[in-house]
Amino acid sequence: MHRAHRLEKYLGTGARIYLKREDVLPTGSFKLNTAIAQAYYAAEEGRTTLVTETGAGQWGMSVALAAKMFGLRAEIFMVRCSLEQKPYRRHYMELLGAKVRPSPSTHTAIGRKILGENPDHPGSLGTAISDAIEHALGNPSAAYLAGSGMPHVYLHQTLLGLEIAQQLKTTHGEDLGVDGRGDHLIACSGGGSNLCGLIGPHLRAKADGADLRFLAAESTAAPRLTQGVYAYGRTDLGGYTPEVLGYTMGESFIPPPNHVGGLRNHHSSALVSLLRRERVLDAVAFDQRTALEAGRLLLQTEGLLLAPEAGHAVAAALDVVAKADAENAEPVIVVLASGSGFLDLQGYNEVLLDA
């Protein structure tokens, strides 16, 4: 937990802004928390290969490393437009010996079908999930790993929420949810695992009356929680995943190929959607320029460069601070710094510097 003193001073706020720094993990993102756990169980089951999809590449990097730690092979389908935008992430996976393929992939029947209908399909998490599941189904020694959206992933990531409570208490002397203060827990939301991991351990306290607000920051590139419809649907395009009830842009939605690969899912997970439906969770959407400008402000004040996805959470925090200041509230605001932006500098440059 990093207290953003310099950002607070720049904003002139009485709020105390904390960053839960997962960007310092070896792969540069929080995804490693669940990748290690899932790779461990796959190895225990005698699987020899891990198969998965990846959007921005952070999940793929984490699976590549976790596979190597347990002596497993990794095969990763990466959303094509992300792969082209973020070649460094591919290099990283390949240095670890992982096999990386673009999605939609000519390697699978579903990939060939999608490309047959649209040869220029930029790929999406929906295409990549289908590619990965089909490929894994064809190989009994392979385990398919889910990076987000599933309850076991959320469970692994609850260490985020558990750690913030402990670290706020022991290092900073802060209690969360003090009456009348309106403390905030903020995370970006794609598959929902960093968000659910952050707020999960605090749901009970909120139900019991603690003054806690939970906020999901999504991308206007796929504004499911703020503009989607609540309906049954699948998270993939190939029909391999079960139908779940959630906020969705529809299965035919193709998100624009921008720099927030992790937030471009067309269908929200059941749990995140239910929390939103029940008004336990608020949601806001930002375009990538706003998110990257928030990221640049954090760099220029705190010296920390975060991934564009995390920039959405920072942008949300800036709005929360402005509102709190207008109300003379002085809440604790915890922002999940879900990943490092060192491999996203090209995106920052294209959006902020060349414009």
Add this chain to the structure above:
Amino acid sequence: MHRAHRLEKYLGTGARIYLKREDVLPTGSFKLNTAIAQAYYAAEEGRTTLVTETGAGQWGMSVALAAKMFGLRAEIFMVRCSLEQKPYRRHYMELLGAKVRPSPSTHTAIGRKILGENPDHPGSLGTAISDAIEHALGNPSAAYLAGSGMPHVYLHQTLLGLEIAQQLKTTHGEDLGVDGRGDHLIACSGGGSNLCGLIGPHLRAKADGADLRFLAAESTAAPRLTQGVYAYGRTDLGGYTPEVLGYTMGESFIPPPNHVGGLRNHHSSALVSLLRRERVLDAVAFDQRTALEAGRLLLQTEGLLLAPEAGHAVAAALDVVAKADAENAEPVIVVLASGSGFLDLQGYNEVLLDA
């Protein structure tokens, strides 16, 4: 301090290998330690602009951030071939508002002179130092910052050596220099500041008989300590720096444009050279493939991706471990993880994957 248990297990060694992790600093390298101190003093003196040179870009990134922290402007001359190889580092500096120019630069008289003689000059720290000093001399409100090679820089970096002693003791229960064990402190050596910062606080103990060995890992691209001559010379090409006695490749030496920008100086600093001359310090040289392969091994075992410069120190550690194992010695080996490799993935890829 990170104990490399998995690397030790992979090597089957009885040595205890520790990494002093400076790669987790906000700019991804140890350079920030002195950049903050120098920017502070420049601001105290009323300077408004920091001017410097940078090779691989780590020093430039640190100056860009330190300048922003103290409300100063930053103007940075970056070795042209490094700038072309590492565009992300330029993006980072520019996000912080720094002005980045390639060296040799058309902006200075010395740069124009060098380009007049060799329009294809790839640049070197020698050209960049000249560019930066000439530019700073023409601006009374500017302070020229040295990234390495100078006593005040070494002084700031001694926190590296002070911290390892404390952290080894308090976290790992290790004393350094135990008789008969042959403990090693290893760092790469370009300008010499990470090396001198690491070993500086331990020179007295070694002089007093502690069983400590100091090892500099340099690049075969500029093997001054292992193959240079001991002579007076300048660290820059323009004659702006004082002549110092040190191991040198000669002022006309142009290093090949490889991926270890931080180790391509043609002239070693006086202090590093004297320590080498007096046999206080050993030195070894590695080509970049060997260094990057050592870096890949560290990634595949420990999950840590280091800069190519730090890969030279890892390569040196592997040789030290092999020798210790052959002698049934079980030393403590401290390797300075001087920087992160996330912005060097293109270099890793070009050398290791496309070959």
